Amino acid sequence: MMPTAGSGPVILGLTGSIGMGKSATARMFAERGVPVHDADAAVHALYGPGGAAAAAISAAFPGVLGADGGVDRARLRAAVLGSPDRMAALEAIVHPLVRAASAEFLARHAAAALVVLDVPLLYETGGEDRCDAVAVVSAPPEIQRERVLARPGMTEAALAAILAKQMPDAEKRARADFVIDTGRGFPAAEAEVARIVERLTTPRAKPHAGNG
Numbered sequence: 001m002m003p004t005a006g007s008g009p010v011i012l013g014l015t016g017s018i019g020m021g022k023s024a025t026a027r028m029f030a031e032r033g034v035p036v037h038d039a040d041a042a043v044h045a046l047y048g049p050g051g052a053a054a055a056a057i058s059a060a061f062p063g064v065l066g067a068d069g070g071v072d073r074a075r076l077r078a079a080v081l082g083s084p085d086r087m088a089a090l091e092a093i094v095h096p097l098v099r100a101a102s103a104e105f106l107a108r109h110a111a112a113a114l115v116v117l118d119v120p121l122l123y124e125t126g127g128e129d130r131c132d133a134v135a136v137v138s139a140p141p142e143i144q145r146e147r148v149l150a151r152p153g154m155t156e157a158a159l160a161a162i163l164a165k166q167m168p169d170a171e172k173r174a175r176a177d178f179v180i181d182t183g184r185g186f187p188a189a190e191a192e193v194a195r196i197v198e199r200l201t202t203p204r205a206k207p208h209a210g211n212g
Contacts, residue, residue, distance in 0.1 A: 017167075018144070019145070019147040021182030028189065029197070032194065034115065049069040054070055061090070124167055143183045
């Protein structure tokens with residue numbers, strides 16, 4: 001059940017698999033004045049020089065810091081690659097810090113009608129429990145593949161490995177309250193974002209939204 005008017009903002013989780021257009025969709029919400037918390041940007045700040053995670057990660061995985069004192073992602077990737085235990089140890093450091101950053105964001109925007117938590121692995125990490133509703137950004141597989149393989153350094157093998165770690169798009173769509181299809185073009189996605197914002201910021205929107 002979504003919060004009633006005056007009890008704090010409606011929290012919309014925004015997620016989607018790689019190449020679906022989630023970052024562009026998050027900007028659409030921001031352009032409509034909706035505060036957006038970007039989990040990836042939070043991690044980037046935590047990993048950076050002087051970031052809250054850098055020292056802890058360095059202690060757990062010696063040699064992963066770059067010359068600037070921030071975490072070198074390539075070194076860190078090599079340190080945890082193929083080791084579930086090391087990956088779990090990294091997540092135990094990072095996830096609480098990201099959640100703390102998210103909580104600070106929510107406190108800062110307590111007077112907003114609607115806020116967005118942009119989390120790539122929302123369902124995979126159980127993050128939907130912190131949200132009043134979830135919007136999944138989606139596109140047909142062939143469009144997703146085309147977008148991802150156009151990225152510098154991306155290969156078919158790398159894409160397959162990434163997708164293997166993510167919940168299938170069909171399952172995400174089935175679980176979502178809203179589906180934003182960027183495969184029909186970004187103007188159509190912008191119209192859907194506008195519809196979602198209106199639905200979640202009007203009094204009648206407060207009962208759970210449903211899938212359409």
